[in-house]
Amino acid sequence: MKTYTSPQTALGLSVICNLIGHKFRITKKITNHFHEYQCRCCGKQMTEDIYGRLIELTAERKEINSTLHFIFNKKQLQIE
Ligand SMILES: [Zn+2]
Structure with missing residues:
Protein backbone atom coordinates (compact mmCIF):
# COMPACT_ATOMS: atom_id res chain seq x y z
CA MET A 1 0.00 0.00 0.00
CA LYS A 2 1.32 3.39 -0.98
CA THR A 3 0.99 6.32 1.33
CA TYR A 4 1.37 9.87 0.20
CA THR A 5 2.81 12.31 2.65
CA SER A 6 2.03 15.86 1.74
CA PRO A 7 2.40 18.73 4.18
CA GLN A 8 -1.04 19.26 5.69
CA THR A 9 -0.58 22.99 6.17
CA ALA A 10 0.39 23.63 2.54
CA LEU A 11 -2.55 21.52 1.41
CA GLY A 12 -4.95 23.37 3.69
CA LEU A 13 -3.68 26.76 2.53
CA SER A 14 -3.97 25.84 -1.14
CA VAL A 15 -7.62 24.88 -0.48
CA ILE A 16 -8.18 28.39 0.92
CA CYS A 17 -6.45 29.85 -2.15
CA ASN A 18 -8.71 27.78 -4.40
CA ARG A 53 -1.50 37.11 -18.06
CA LEU A 54 -0.33 35.35 -14.91
CA ILE A 55 1.32 32.01 -15.60
CA GLU A 56 3.03 29.52 -13.31
CA LEU A 57 6.69 30.27 -12.64
CA THR A 58 8.60 27.16 -13.66
CA ALA A 59 12.37 26.68 -13.41
CA GLU A 60 12.62 27.35 -17.16
CA ARG A 61 10.65 30.61 -16.95
CA LYS A 62 12.71 31.67 -13.92
CA GLU A 63 15.82 31.31 -16.07
CA ILE A 64 14.23 33.29 -18.92
CA ASN A 65 13.25 36.00 -16.42
CA SER A 66 16.74 36.31 -14.99
CA THR A 67 18.14 36.63 -18.53
CA LEU A 68 15.51 39.29 -19.30
CA HIS A 69 16.35 41.05 -16.03
CA PHE A 70 20.05 41.03 -16.91
CA ILE A 71 19.43 42.49 -20.41
CA PHE A 72 16.98 45.06 -19.00
CA ASN A 73 19.50 46.26 -16.40
CA LYS A 74 22.23 46.47 -19.01
CA LYS A 75 19.98 48.61 -21.23
CA GLN A 76 19.09 50.85 -18.29
CA LEU A 77 22.78 51.47 -17.63
CA GLN A 78 23.40 52.43 -21.27
CA ILE A 79 20.52 54.95 -21.21
CA GLU A 80 21.72 56.69 -18.06
ZN1 LIG B 1 -2.07 30.79 -2.75
Missing part, protein backbone atom coordinates in the same frame (compact mmCIF):
# COMPACT_ATOMS: atom_id res chain seq x y z
CA LEU A 19 -11.75 29.17 -2.61
CA ILE A 20 -10.86 32.85 -2.24
CA GLY A 21 -7.95 33.16 -4.68
CA HIS A 22 -4.25 33.64 -4.19
CA LYS A 23 -2.86 36.72 -2.51
CA PHE A 24 0.05 37.53 -4.80
CA ARG A 25 2.73 40.03 -3.98
CA ILE A 26 5.58 41.09 -6.27
CA THR A 27 8.81 39.34 -5.31
CA LYS A 28 10.98 40.48 -8.22
CA LYS A 29 10.83 43.18 -10.88
CA ILE A 30 12.15 41.73 -14.14
CA THR A 31 11.45 44.70 -16.40
CA ASN A 32 8.92 47.54 -16.27
CA HIS A 33 6.32 45.09 -17.60
CA PHE A 34 7.40 41.73 -16.18
CA HIS A 35 7.34 40.74 -12.55
CA GLU A 36 7.55 37.64 -10.43
CA TYR A 37 4.84 37.05 -7.85
CA GLN A 38 4.44 34.80 -4.84
CA CYS A 39 1.26 33.93 -2.97
CA ARG A 40 1.38 34.99 0.68
CA CYS A 41 -0.73 31.98 1.68
CA CYS A 42 0.57 28.94 -0.20
CA GLY A 43 3.84 30.25 -1.65
CA LYS A 44 2.83 29.57 -5.26
CA GLN A 45 5.06 31.48 -7.67
CA MET A 46 3.75 33.14 -10.81
CA THR A 47 5.02 35.40 -13.56
CA GLU A 48 3.54 37.14 -16.59
CA ASP A 49 3.47 36.04 -20.20
CA ILE A 50 3.84 38.43 -23.14
CA TYR A 51 0.10 39.19 -22.93
CA GLY A 52 0.32 40.21 -19.28
Whole structure:
Protein backbone atom coordinates (compact mmCIF):
# COMPACT_ATOMS: atom_id res chain seq x y z
CA MET A 1 0.00 0.00 0.00
CA LYS A 2 1.32 3.39 -0.98
CA THR A 3 0.99 6.32 1.33
CA TYR A 4 1.37 9.87 0.20
CA THR A 5 2.81 12.31 2.65
CA SER A 6 2.03 15.86 1.74
CA PRO A 7 2.40 18.73 4.18
CA GLN A 8 -1.04 19.26 5.69
CA THR A 9 -0.58 22.99 6.17
CA ALA A 10 0.39 23.63 2.54
CA LEU A 11 -2.55 21.52 1.41
CA GLY A 12 -4.95 23.37 3.69
CA LEU A 13 -3.68 26.76 2.53
CA SER A 14 -3.97 25.84 -1.14
CA VAL A 15 -7.62 24.88 -0.48
CA ILE A 16 -8.18 28.39 0.92
CA CYS A 17 -6.45 29.85 -2.15
CA ASN A 18 -8.71 27.78 -4.40
CA LEU A 19 -11.75 29.17 -2.61
CA ILE A 20 -10.86 32.85 -2.24
CA GLY A 21 -7.95 33.16 -4.68
CA HIS A 22 -4.25 33.64 -4.19
CA LYS A 23 -2.86 36.72 -2.51
CA PHE A 24 0.05 37.53 -4.80
CA ARG A 25 2.73 40.03 -3.98
CA ILE A 26 5.58 41.09 -6.27
CA THR A 27 8.81 39.34 -5.31
CA LYS A 28 10.98 40.48 -8.22
CA LYS A 29 10.83 43.18 -10.88
CA ILE A 30 12.15 41.73 -14.14
CA THR A 31 11.45 44.70 -16.40
CA ASN A 32 8.92 47.54 -16.27
CA HIS A 33 6.32 45.09 -17.60
CA PHE A 34 7.40 41.73 -16.18
CA HIS A 35 7.34 40.74 -12.55
CA GLU A 36 7.55 37.64 -10.43
CA TYR A 37 4.84 37.05 -7.85
CA GLN A 38 4.44 34.80 -4.84
CA CYS A 39 1.26 33.93 -2.97
CA ARG A 40 1.38 34.99 0.68
CA CYS A 41 -0.73 31.98 1.68
CA CYS A 42 0.57 28.94 -0.20
CA GLY A 43 3.84 30.25 -1.65
CA LYS A 44 2.83 29.57 -5.26
CA GLN A 45 5.06 31.48 -7.67
CA MET A 46 3.75 33.14 -10.81
CA THR A 47 5.02 35.40 -13.56
CA GLU A 48 3.54 37.14 -16.59
CA ASP A 49 3.47 36.04 -20.20
CA ILE A 50 3.84 38.43 -23.14
CA TYR A 51 0.10 39.19 -22.93
CA GLY A 52 0.32 40.21 -19.28
CA ARG A 53 -1.50 37.11 -18.06
CA LEU A 54 -0.33 35.35 -14.91
CA ILE A 55 1.32 32.01 -15.60
CA GLU A 56 3.03 29.52 -13.31
CA LEU A 57 6.69 30.27 -12.64
CA THR A 58 8.60 27.16 -13.66
CA ALA A 59 12.37 26.68 -13.41
CA GLU A 60 12.62 27.35 -17.16
CA ARG A 61 10.65 30.61 -16.95
CA LYS A 62 12.71 31.67 -13.92
CA GLU A 63 15.82 31.31 -16.07
CA ILE A 64 14.23 33.29 -18.92
CA ASN A 65 13.25 36.00 -16.42
CA SER A 66 16.74 36.31 -14.99
CA THR A 67 18.14 36.63 -18.53
CA LEU A 68 15.51 39.29 -19.30
CA HIS A 69 16.35 41.05 -16.03
CA PHE A 70 20.05 41.03 -16.91
CA ILE A 71 19.43 42.49 -20.41
CA PHE A 72 16.98 45.06 -19.00
CA ASN A 73 19.50 46.26 -16.40
CA LYS A 74 22.23 46.47 -19.01
CA LYS A 75 19.98 48.61 -21.23
CA GLN A 76 19.09 50.85 -18.29
CA LEU A 77 22.78 51.47 -17.63
CA GLN A 78 23.40 52.43 -21.27
CA ILE A 79 20.52 54.95 -21.21
CA GLU A 80 21.72 56.69 -18.06
ZN1 LIG B 1 -2.07 30.79 -2.75
